[in-house]
Amino acid sequence: MPRYDVVVVGAGILGLTSAYYIKKWNPDKSVLVIDKFASAGQGNTAKSEASFRNVFSSKTNFFLADSSVDFYFHLQNDLGYNLGLHKIGYLFLLGETSYRKEINVFREVEKKGVEVEYFEKDDLEKMIPGVVLEFSSEDEEAKRLNLENVVMGVLGKKCGYLDADSLVKFYEESFKKEGGLIQYKTLVTELILEPLEKYCIPGEPFTWQEAKIMGVKTNRGEIRADTVVVAAGAWSNILLDPVGIDARVKPKKRQIFVLKGESLEPLFNIKGFNKERVLPFVAMPTAEIYLRPCIEEKTFWVGCTDELGRKFELEEDPQPEKYFYIYGIRLVLEKYFPHFRNLKPLNAWAGQYTQNSLDANPYIFEEAGVITVTGASGSGILKGDAIGRVAAALYMGEDYAELYGGRKFKVSDLGVDERKAEKEELVL
């Protein structure tokens, strides 16, 4: 029976970064990554909107994101890996309500050293041709849609988007270069929980037995390992619930719609926000809608973080909903950005977000021989490098992980027993 020191379940971004750092820092250990798909990053990593930012209210999230983003720029700018990084900025448009709620959050974020720039409404109107940031009191439609006038814009500078596939490929290849192994098309059906001393009594292990996860059952047979890393994202509960370990996350569908058209042209020719002269990633002032340009394709990717009413459920093949774009997103979007008025999605897809309702920081904890790496709440890609380092440090029994740039990060801060993670206020 095949046997490894470490088996990592999931070749998404978190599985690959974890596997890479475990192998890199423990070259003598045999590390195998297993994934049900035919290649790396084909699960929800591929469905991601692939933006990055270092603007987080939680200190923990900030450290994870900031160091990961620095590392990605280091890869692209210093080492020549093209990750498709575009530092176009994140523009948070604050309406009356979000201004009241969030302006102090941004002031605090600034104190942590996050580079932000504030824009007056009038300036934004001048900079973004065609944008509507204020509605007349007679605009019945704006009232029905509960739109808010924009009070201010806050631009996060070390923010933008990247190519998720290139990033995944980097970690996959680097992992293999270190001697790591990957087995695709292998579906893990079960974690193998066994007592250290087997008596072959029906129902064991019992509470009087010391027991741990000894490996995984797959559609291609059992694989044994001293440590199993579950980095299965939305599928975490399927593996952990049956052995009584609480992954502390729930999956929820998220959709992305791709828009293209001549009317969007002006948004690709804007001065003052970034070198690329495009509209930054925009978080809308109401309705949890966001959009970001894709410079390569001259498209915009549009999404919506719907919480209430969007069910928690694991879906194997989640589908985008046409009506969700038309009535959920476009009605609002086209009021602020009339550029989108007559456009239909060119493309659309849906993925499964893995929500940690407690604090929207990742969970990285060990229990009974399983290291669970999850709960990035939609920011697995942008915090991926740091999360992999923390997972590897946990594997090695270290109290601290060294993030890129040299910052020491306390491993237990993302754990269960001694967790210290501030509740994130800037969830998108």
Place this chain on the structure above:
Amino acid sequence: MPRYDVVVVGAGILGLTSAYYIKKWNPDKSVLVIDKFASAGQGNTAKSEASFRNVFSSKTNFFLADSSVDFYFHLQNDLGYNLGLHKIGYLFLLGETSYRKEINVFREVEKKGVEVEYFEKDDLEKMIPGVVLEFSSEDEEAKRLNLENVVMGVLGKKCGYLDADSLVKFYEESFKKEGGLIQYKTLVTELILEPLEKYCIPGEPFTWQEAKIMGVKTNRGEIRADTVVVAAGAWSNILLDPVGIDARVKPKKRQIFVLKGESLEPLFNIKGFNKERVLPFVAMPTAEIYLRPCIEEKTFWVGCTDELGRKFELEEDPQPEKYFYIYGIRLVLEKYFPHFRNLKPLNAWAGQYTQNSLDANPYIFEEAGVITVTGASGSGILKGDAIGRVAAALYMGEDYAELYGGRKFKVSDLGVDERKAEKEELVL
């Protein structure tokens, strides 16, 4: 269509205490309790082991438990309701490992004003005829079972057991006396989430709409309510997941086995622990096994808090497992208490525990017109009165609830956004 101010889903202990205090403190409001069973407390409340204690490491849990237990004694001793309360004490037998881990916890608990008494091993041996608290180094079986010698016993005084059914009946009748209504045999299939202003667009409510829970769908039609209280225990996720609200709990099976026999007689004639002259509730030094006498029937109820390996899963009709008693419990139990050696369970049943993995304190929070009352992690009965008061205070928009005895309890301490609940160290 029927319409109420408040609909409470679940006539278990938490649904009834919540409904009772909401109605009592808001006599003008119409309050309806719905339950799928034919009478009160027939879900997991009926499956409970129905013990009570005020020995908790978490200050929050202590306040909830201590005041509830005081209230129950007030009902029985001052007001003449027979709740079958037996203040027989909780005896925590500490092995080497649990002594190291927990002795400071007990010292801290004592400082909070919890009455505890410490017993030396030798005294325990004298007091409990036939008990075995130390194993010879040649006892191979004890080694295989990872048994530990008992170092000390800690007796919680304001602890014991009660009759869950009598408690439930008290709240049911009191609620009805206040004018509350109950509808049994009514299964809630869905929470009704609707926008405040309906446009009848497919897929609404969208994020631009203000929306809330407007009532419930049941197998007997829709019922509308301004506020819905979900006190559905293990079934909470079935109702809340579809509307995207995270109940933050998971259900897990728990089993109780009832033992009777002549060999148990000596355990019903013990001096020094309680007035009833019986063995107190005992938490065993290893293997998470506990037992408690039932004085009325001269039986012992035995259970085991199995965590690892016991799957998280909602089961509609969970069954006790014969082998779980024989190999999981009895092997260990009969080493310490040989009295159980040749006995077979006279009766057994299983229920669904509702686990809050975060801190094992209850969750009481409002979101979109739903008040969720859950997560008591096996101690809903013993904290029931206080939980009902906190839920009612939340309903009334109060910052503080007044617990029995006059203590003010901050409602948001058990909520989501400003939660302040210490992780419970003494989970049974």
